[in-house]
Amino acid sequence: MQLSFKHLTSTKQLSRADADAILSRAREMDKVLEKGKVDERLKGKILAALFYEPSTRTRLSFEAAMLRLGGQVITADGFQFSSLYKGESIEDTITMVNQYADIIAMRHPEQGSADRAAAVSKIPFINAGDGPGQHPTQALLDLYTIAKERGAIDGIKVAMVGDLKFGRTVHSLTFLLGLYDKVQFVYVSPEELKAPDKVTHFLREKGLAYEETADFSAAFDCDIAYMTRIQKERFTDHSEYERLKHIYVLRADQLKGKKVTVMHPLPRVGEIDTAVDALPNAAYFRQARNGVPVRMALLEMLLGR
Amino acid sequence: MQLSFKHLTSTKQLSRADADAILSRAREMDKVLEKGKVDERLKGKILAALFYEPSTRTRLSFEAAMLRLGGQVITADGFQFSSLYKGESIEDTITMVNQYADIIAMRHPEQGSADRAAAVSKIPFINAGDGPGQHPTQALLDLYTIAKERGAIDGIKVAMVGDLKFGRTVHSLTFLLGLYDKVQFVYVSPEELKAPDKVTHFLREKGLAYEETADFSAAFDCDIAYMTRIQKERFTDHSEYERLKHIYVLRADQLKGKKVTVMHPLPRVGEIDTAVDALPNAAYFRQARNGVPVRMALLEMLLGR
Amino acid sequence: MQLSFKHLTSTKQLSRADADAILSRAREMDKVLEKGKVDERLKGKILAALFYEPSTRTRLSFEAAMLRLGGQVITADGFQFSSLYKGESIEDTITMVNQYADIIAMRHPEQGSADRAAAVSKIPFINAGDGPGQHPTQALLDLYTIAKERGAIDGIKVAMVGDLKFGRTVHSLTFLLGLYDKVQFVYVSPEELKAPDKVTHFLREKGLAYEETADFSAAFDCDIAYMTRIQKERFTDHSEYERLKHIYVLRADQLKGKKVTVMHPLPRVGEIDTAVDALPNAAYFRQARNGVPVRMALLEMLLGR
Numbered sequence: 001m002q003l004s005f006k007h008l009t010s011t012k013q014l015s016r017a018d019a020d021a022i023l024s025r026a027r028e029m030d031k032v033l034e035k036g037k038v039d040e041r042l043k044g045k046i047l048a049a050l051f052y053e054p055s056t057r058t059r060l061s062f063e064a065a066m067l068r069l070g071g072q073v074i075t076a077d078g079f080q081f082s083s084l085y086k087g088e089s090i091e092d093t094i095t096m097v098n099q100y101a102d103i104i105a106m107r108h109p110e111q112g113s114a115d116r117a118a119a120v121s122k123i124p125f126i127n128a129g130d131g132p133g134q135h136p137t138q139a140l141l142d143l144y145t146i147a148k149e150r151g152a153i154d155g156i157k158v159a160m161v162g163d164l165k166f167g168r169t170v171h172s173l174t175f176l177l178g179l180y181d182k183v184q185f186v187y188v189s190p191e192e193l194k195a196p197d198k199v200t201h202f203l204r205e206k207g208l209a210y211e212e213t214a215d216f217s218a219a220f221d222c223d224i225a226y227m228t229r230i231q232k233e234r235f236t237d238h239s240e241y242e243r244l245k246h247i248y249v250l251r252a253d254q255l256k257g258k259k260v261t262v263m264h265p266l267p268r269v270g271e272i273d274t275a276v277d278a279l280p281n282a283a284y285f286r287q288a289r290n291g292v293p294v295r296m297a298l299l300e301m302l303l304g305r
Numbered sequence: 306m307q308l309s310f311k312h313l314t315s316t317k318q319l320s321r322a323d324a325d326a327i328l329s330r331a332r333e334m335d336k337v338l339e340k341g342k343v344d345e346r347l348k349g350k351i352l353a354a355l356f357y358e359p360s361t362r363t364r365l366s367f368e369a370a371m372l373r374l375g376g377q378v379i380t381a382d383g384f385q386f387s388s389l390y391k392g393e394s395i396e397d398t399i400t401m402v403n404q405y406a407d408i409i410a411m412r413h414p415e416q417g418s419a420d421r422a423a424a425v426s427k428i429p430f431i432n433a434g435d436g437p438g439q440h441p442t443q444a445l446l447d448l449y450t451i452a453k454e455r456g457a458i459d460g461i462k463v464a465m466v467g468d469l470k471f472g473r474t475v476h477s478l479t480f481l482l483g484l485y486d487k488v489q490f491v492y493v494s495p496e497e498l499k500a501p502d503k504v505t506h507f508l509r510e511k512g513l514a515y516e517e518t519a520d521f522s523a524a525f526d527c528d529i530a531y532m533t534r535i536q537k538e539r540f541t542d543h544s545e546y547e548r549l550k551h552i553y554v555l556r557a558d559q560l561k562g563k564k565v566t567v568m569h570p571l572p573r574v575g576e577i578d579t580a581v582d583a584l585p586n587a588a589y590f591r592q593a594r595n596g597v598p599v600r601m602a603l604l605e606m607l608l609g610r
Numbered sequence: 611m612q613l614s615f616k617h618l619t620s621t622k623q624l625s626r627a628d629a630d631a632i633l634s635r636a637r638e639m640d641k642v643l644e645k646g647k648v649d650e651r652l653k654g655k656i657l658a659a660l661f662y663e664p665s666t667r668t669r670l671s672f673e674a675a676m677l678r679l680g681g682q683v684i685t686a687d688g689f690q691f692s693s694l695y696k697g698e699s700i701e702d703t704i705t706m707v708n709q710y711a712d713i714i715a716m717r718h719p720e721q722g723s724a725d726r727a728a729a730v731s732k733i734p735f736i737n738a739g740d741g742p743g744q745h746p747t748q749a750l751l752d753l754y755t756i757a758k759e760r761g762a763i764d765g766i767k768v769a770m771v772g773d774l775k776f777g778r779t780v781h782s783l784t785f786l787l788g789l790y791d792k793v794q795f796v797y798v799s800p801e802e803l804k805a806p807d808k809v810t811h812f813l814r815e816k817g818l819a820y821e822e823t824a825d826f827s828a829a830f831d832c833d834i835a836y837m838t839r840i841q842k843e844r845f846t847d848h849s850e851y852e853r854l855k856h857i858y859v860l861r862a863d864q865l866k867g868k869k870v871t872v873m874h875p876l877p878r879v880g881e882i883d884t885a886v887d888a889l890p891n892a893a894y895f896r897q898a899r900n901g902v903p904v905r906m907a908l909l910e911m912l913l914g915r
Binding site for chain 2: 646647648649666667669670671673674677678685688876877878879880884895898899901902
C-alpha cells in the first residue's frame with residue numbers, strides 16, 4: 001500500500017489505513033533487523049538529519065534506521081552557529097538541503113516550522129518534533145509498541161500518566177489511538193497538568209470513553225500505563241515544579257500481580273524506579289528500540305512513493 | 306586530463322585548462338546524479354571534513370558529494386572545543402588527519418590557514434574557505450552555474466552587486482572569469498563597499514573591460530546578476546550597516562522582460578524578494594545544487610591523480 | 611584467538627595472550643590498509659561513538675577504523691546539550707544506544723563511567739577514555755607502536771617523560787608493558803610530577819626494574835622516549851604550571867647519533883620542537899596512525915566474539 005501523504009508533519013494526516021500500513025511494514029523491518037543480514041534497499045539514498053534543537057535519541061534512531069537499510073546520512077546538529085544564525089529562513093534552508101539529500105528529518109524548537117518546511121520541500125520531509133507541536137514518529141513507535149506488546153490495539157485500555165498538559169507525546173498518541181476501535185482512555189495527572197481542551201474535545205467528538213483522575217493506582221489495571229516526565233522547562237514557578245516533579249513515581253512493588261505494560265518516551269528522570277526495569281511489564285527500552293523499525297518503514301515508504 | 310595541482314587552496318592556482326577540465330567532469334557528475342543510480346567509484350575512500358568554523362551549506366555539500374560517489378566521511382565541526390583548544394597547531398592537526406583519511410576539506414576562520422595546511426598534507430587538501438581569504442570551490446560552482454545557465458562563459462557580461470569590498474566570493478569569481486575571453490564586468494555597489502584594489506588592479510592588468518556604478522538597474526541588462534549579502538559582522542559602525550543593508554533589494558517586477566540570470570551564494574537575508582524564486586531568472590537554488598557535481602568532480606580528480 | 615573479555619574498559623583486563631592477539635590482528639589490519647582495497651568485513655554493523663567530552667583525534671580514529679572495515683557510524687559529540695542535560699543516567703543512555711548500534715566507543719569526563727556503562731551494555735563496549743581513569747585503546751596503540759618500531763617488546767628500555775603524575779597514558783602503558791618480559795623503566799619528571807604510588811607499587815610488586823630521575827638526558831639512551839604534555843588544567847597554581855610547562859623540550863640536536871624512538875600521544879604544545887619531525891626517531895605521527903589498525907582489530911575481534 002502507498003501512504004496517502006508525501007510529507008509527515010502531524011499524526012492528524014494519518015488514516016487508519018496509513019497507520020496499519022506503517023505498522024505492517026515495521027514488522028517486516030523488525031525481521032530484517034532480527035536476521036542481522038545486510039539490507040541495502042536504500043543504497044545510494046541520503047537522509048539529511050537537521051536538528052536545530054538537539055535530540056540525541058531521535059537523531060541516532062533516524063540515522064540507525066537509514067544506515068540499516070544501506071542508506072547514508074548527512075547531519076546538522078546545533079544549527080544555531082551556522083546559516084540560521086545569519087538569518088536564513090527555514091524555507092531557504094529546506095530548499096538548499098533539497099539539493100543535497102533524498103529525504104529530510106527535521107527537529108526544530110518552533111511549533112509550525114515543520115509545516116513551513118514541508119510546504120517548500122520537493123523531497124519527502126519528516127517532522128522529528130517541532131517544539132510543543134507534533135512528533136509523529138514518536139506517536140507511531142508508541143502505537144507499534146502497543147500493538148507488539150498487547151497483540152492488538154482495538155479495545156485496549158490506556159492510561160496516560162504525569163504531565164498531560166504539556167506532554168506532546170500524550171496528545172499525539174491520543175489522536176492516533178482515536179483511529180482504532182473502542183480504545184478506552186484514563187488520564188492520570190494532578191489538576192495543574194490535566195490534558196488540554198484540544199485533547200478532551202477530540203475524545204468527546206469521537207465519542208471515545210475516557211476518565212480523568214489524580215489517582216495513580218487507576219493506571220495499574222489498564223493494559224498500558226504510559227508514563228511521562230514532568231519537564232522543568234515548562235514551569236515558570238520553580239516551587240510548583242519541585243512540588244509536582246515526583247508526584248507519580250512507579251515502584252516495582254506497585255506492579256505485583258499486574259499485567260499492565262509500562263511505557264515511557266524516555267529520558268526518565270526518576271518517574272520509574274530502576275528496579276522496575278527487570279520486570280516483564282517494563283516495555284520502555286523495547287519501545288525505544290521500536291523507533292528503528294518504524295523509522296525504517298517510513299523512510300522506505302516515503303522514498304518509494 | 307589531470308589537474309595541475311594536488312591541493313586546491315586558491316582560484317589563482319587554476320589554469321583555464323584546469324577550470325575547463327573541472328567543468329567537464331562536473332557535467333559527467335550531473336549525469337550520474339540525474340540517473341539516480343548508485344555510483345561507487347570512491348568506495349573505500351574517506352573524506353575528512355574539518356570545519357573549525359561552521360558552514361552547514363558547504364559542509365553538507367561536500368559530504369553529499371563524497372557519499373554520492375560511494376565514499377565515506379568523517380567530520381569535525383566546531384573544533385574549538387577539542388585539540389585546537391589545547392593549543393595544537395594546524396600543521397599537527399592536518400598531519401594527524403592524514404593518518405585517518407584520504408582527502409581533506411577544511412574551513413577555517415584565519416586567512417592563510419589553508420596554505421599552511423596544504424604545505425604539510427600528503428593527501429589531497431581542499432580549502433573550503435579560509436576567513437576573508439579564498440573559497441575556491443564556491444568560485445568553481447559559480448563558474449559552472451554560469452556555463453550551465455548561459456551555455457558559454459566567453460564573451461558574457463557579469464554584474465556583481467552589493468558588498469564588493471568584503472565579499473570573498475566576488476573576488477574569487479572575478480579571478481576565475483579572468484581566465485576566459487572577453488568577459489565584461491559591472492560592479493554595482495555603494496561607495497563604501499566598492500571592490501578593493503586587488504580586484505581592479507587584476508582587471509586592469511588583464512586588460513579586462515569593467516565599469517563601477519552605484520546604479521542597481523545596470524545589473525538587469527547583463528547576462529548574470531551576481532547578488533551578495535551585506536554582512537553585519539563586517540561593520541564596526543552599526544548605523545552604517547543599517548543604512549546599507551537593504552540598499553539593493555531585488556524584486557520580481559524589476560525582472561519583467563529581462564533575461565538576466567540571478568545568482569547568489571546564499572544565505573540571503575532580504576536581498577532577493579522570495580517572489581523572485583518562481584521566475585526562470587532565479588538560478589540561486591540551482592547554483593547551490595551545482596555545488597554537489599562540482600565537488601564530486603574535484604574529489605574524484607584529486608583522488609585519482 | 612578469542613579475547614577473554616566482551617567489554618574493554620581498562621588495560622588491567624588484558625592478559626599477555628589478549629595483548630598479543632590484538633597486536634597480531636592489528637598487523638593484519640595494517641596490511642588491509644596498505645593494500646588500499648575495499649574491505650567490508652563489518653558491513654551492516656554500526657558503531658556508536660559517544661563523546662560526552664570532545665576528543666577529535668580519538669573519535670576520528672575510531673570512526674575511520676569502522677569505516678575502513680565497511681561498517682557505519684552514528685556519532686554523538688558534545689552530549690551536554692542533549693538528554694544528559696535533562697538528567698538521564700549513563701546506564702539509561704547506554705541501554706538506549708544498545709537499541710541502535712552493534713558496538714559502542716564512549717569518552718566521558720568521569721572516572722568510573724566506563725565501568726558503569728559496561729555493566730549494563732549487552733553489545734560490546736570500549737572505553738575511549740574516562741577522565742583521569744583509563745584509556746585502554748591509547749595504551750594498546752602505544753604498545754603496537756613499540757612493537758612495530760623496535761621489533762620486539764620483551765627486554766626493551768622505556769623512558770616516560772614529563773607529567774607522570776596526571777598522565778593517564780603513562781600509567782596505562784606501564785601496566786601493559788608489565789605483561790612483557792624484562793622491560794626496564796626510566797621515569798623522567800620534576801619532583802612535583804612524579805609517577806604516583808599506584809604505578810611504583812605495581813612495578814615493585816611485579817619485580818620490574820625502574821629508576822626515577824629529573825634528568826632529561828637519561829631518556830636519550832633508552833629504546834623509547836615517551837614524551838607527554840604538561841596539562842594546564844591539572845594545576846591549581848598557575849605559576850607552577852608556567853614554571854614546569856617547558857621543563858622538558860626535545861630538540862633535534864639532542865638526538866644526534868641516538869637511536870631512541872620518540873613517542874607522544876599528541877597533541878603536543880611545545881614539548882617537541884618541530885625540527886624533530888623530520889628525524890627517523892620521530893614516531894609520534896606513525897603512532898597516531900597506528901590507532902587505526904589497532905582499533906580495527908578491536909572492533910572486529912569484539913564484534914566477532
